Amino acid sequence: MKKNLRIASAAAAALLAVAPVAASVVNTTFADSTYTVINASDGASTPAIKTDVKVSTNLSAIAAVVDKTNTTDTIPGSLTGTISATYNGTTYTGNLESATNNAKIEDSSKQVVQAKDLVAGKAYTVTIENVSFNFGTANANKDVVIGSDNTDAKFTVGELKVGDKVVQQKVSDPASTVTVHTDQNGVAKLASVVVSNVYAIDTTNNSVISFYDTTTGALVTTGAVSVNADNQGQLNVRTVASALKAKYFAARYEDQKLHVKTDTDFEGAVRSALTAANISVDAAGYFKAPQSLNVTLTAKSTVNGKVATLPVVVTVPNAAVPAEVTTTKNIMHVAKIYDKDGKATSEASLHAYDSVTVVKDPVTINGAKYFKLAGKDQYVKFGNIEGTSRTLSHNSYVYKNTGKATTVKSGKKTVKKLLKKGSSVTTFGSAFNINGHKMYRIGKNQYVKVANF
Template identity: 35%
Template sequence: AADNTTVNATNSTSDYSHINLGGSDVTKYVANVNPSFTLNAALRKNNDNTNANAQAVAAGSLTGSVTANVGGVTATANLVNGNHGAANVKVTAVQGGTVVYDGTDADHVVSNFNAVVAGQKYSVVVNKVGFNFGANNAGKEVTLALPKNVDVKFSAAESGWTVGNDGKTLKGKLDNNGTVNNIQLTETVTAFDASNTNAVVFYNIATGQQVKSGNTMVLADYNGQLNVNSILQAINSNFTAFQRITTPNNSEQNGSENQNKFDTPKVVTTVDEIKDQLEKAGIKVNAADNFTAPHSFTVTVKATSNVNGKSAELPVTFTVANVAEPTVASQTKTIMHNAYYYKEDGTTRANNDKAKRYESVTVAMSTKKIGDKNFYEVIKDGKATGMYINADNIDGTERTLKHNAYVYKTSKKRANKVVLKKGDKVVTYGGTYTFKNGKQYYKINNNTEKTYVKASNF
């Protein structure tokens, strides 16, 4: 998959809604378009924000953006409340047709955000959205796609472009500059109640317990494959989101019957978003949304409230019961110098344990460069542990003698009659030891014998 790069859209005063995706090869990818609008209701007296007849004490507001992604390149254009005056947007109440905002005529802008009522639905029409795919894509066929789980559609386009029957796709040929303009998007949104500050939380359906992460087990098919849609179904079968809805005026009912109500915000994470998560984890997903199942993997889903727009995320780890857990290739090594276990940064101690010299340790088949040092990852029961040992304590470091040197057993006694010559290459293990005479010595020779050479000879 291509690198996921974020591009900051440059909005001009004449074309504030243009999104620049230059450099993407549109023949290889579908351009995913994701409008995101937040309509906050007016605040009304006594927090009676769902009552259209209650007096408004603060106007509502609309913010939003349109994000597009193609081939791993992402660009966002902020379309509302930008730096260019009136936005070419119209907001209308679905029921009754009250116009909340109309910026289609910059000289006669209608702004009536006091009329926005919490919990009611509104149609947001965004005009003159454009995409610039770069001159390298001039004249190419493009498919723009909207998320299926959001109430949004392409409602108008330039001549020669075709809107799909469900309004979710738009197909056509880019102009000589690699651009398409004058696209109209229509999204239906629910006005949020800004006075409701209750959070969204996830619960395990089976246990009834609140959870911040989840685990579930699934089975791959006879080909060892899973489908992304089944992943979403498994999550919705095992976990649900809840949000407390405070009763109007006062959440304290003064001893009366508790009238608190609860909402169940839906998971808004799409199949395409889960596919993207799997791809980033190195799991390839085919055109039919199938993938070869590893023994375990994790996806994160999000549930968003229609009451106040708050969201919660839940990482769910899947275990595929009929796929064997992979084992990490390993080897047994002898630790030649006392060593500490480190975390993946190579500097933070993983624990207080020490790997003692001459003990055996099971490690990965090759070292990993962390900073300017090489480390072995410790393997236990066929699994990587995330703990690392400096390879110098196992394999040693080759050094060149600057002087002739004796091999010592202690600070006073030689280990043997060998004289190492200037220029010889000798492997030393770990850091130096300080002997009773105050001098520094390196351990040499890959054995358990006491064989040391003065560090000053290197």
């Protein structure tokens, strides 16, 4: 019977520890013999082959905690985790043939280790056998390529025959990608999932991890890198990653030393940023260079599991400026001119009811929406052009800028223009003070009392 994945192990408990050393001012002395391997962006890297199924391995190894005053009071280590697969946009939980004792842990010398005996800072290889995913009968009898964005995850498969025909070749040596043939029920079976570089975390170590400037050694919380596109207007993922690596490194600060290893891989962070920006990347890692790209670097200590992030703005000075798609809009409220940072400029404001040419799609600056003026590095607030939709909570007359009610014909009578409670009304810009009443503009020389919303 199939069981949901559960990697059985002894329970672990964390001991209280003293507060971590503050790292705002750091003496950049590097430890001579003790290093913390920093896996930037969780080890994601450039996929070599297109895969149909992406397997995610989420393993958590906790090191045993030894009471130095009484070794019999050791708190056992543990290994827990899940395995899932994403296929055609749907995520499936891995199934195992047994619910317990389904993970083999080996150290660097290939010796089998029990979860309770895991040692902090050591890298282990975890092998989970007979993992399957049920993709449903709609995906029965298909060949699918299985891989993972985690380069530490590899797979083996057994030979599969349908009658006398071999439909799935055996792969005995763990491989980054394998081709699996689903059965009549749409089940894909892996002989094993092998995950290397699983580090046991020391839960008693509270030292912090941070990013630093490689030139000055100063602690940084934000970053900026400049790279130039080639003569085709393109960049490569590795080029950007190399620039980031040359500028910043992550390290754990302990005992007045930085524990660091600098051969970190930032390609995964660059690819994530490109995906978020809807920028496509070809098989060789090339992409059309944008003027700027927001990359978030993520580093995780393999000693205590602490995580640090660093937002970096990557600018491309020689990137082609995309042609602006413009449209003409009417200003509906006097509009101040702002710069690209959302700060008001000394430029003369635009008058209400004037026409203005703007870039068609609005932009967001500091959480507020703006229209960019065509051909200029100037911005006006979105609400002064398109307005804000509001709902009336009371019946409301419409007024002129003199404070008198607007009138309309109703049959032979002339009556005050009335908007009903519950109506949706678009207001433009901030409120005006008309005859002692705050009013929103809702059209040319048309106003409604703020109190009626």
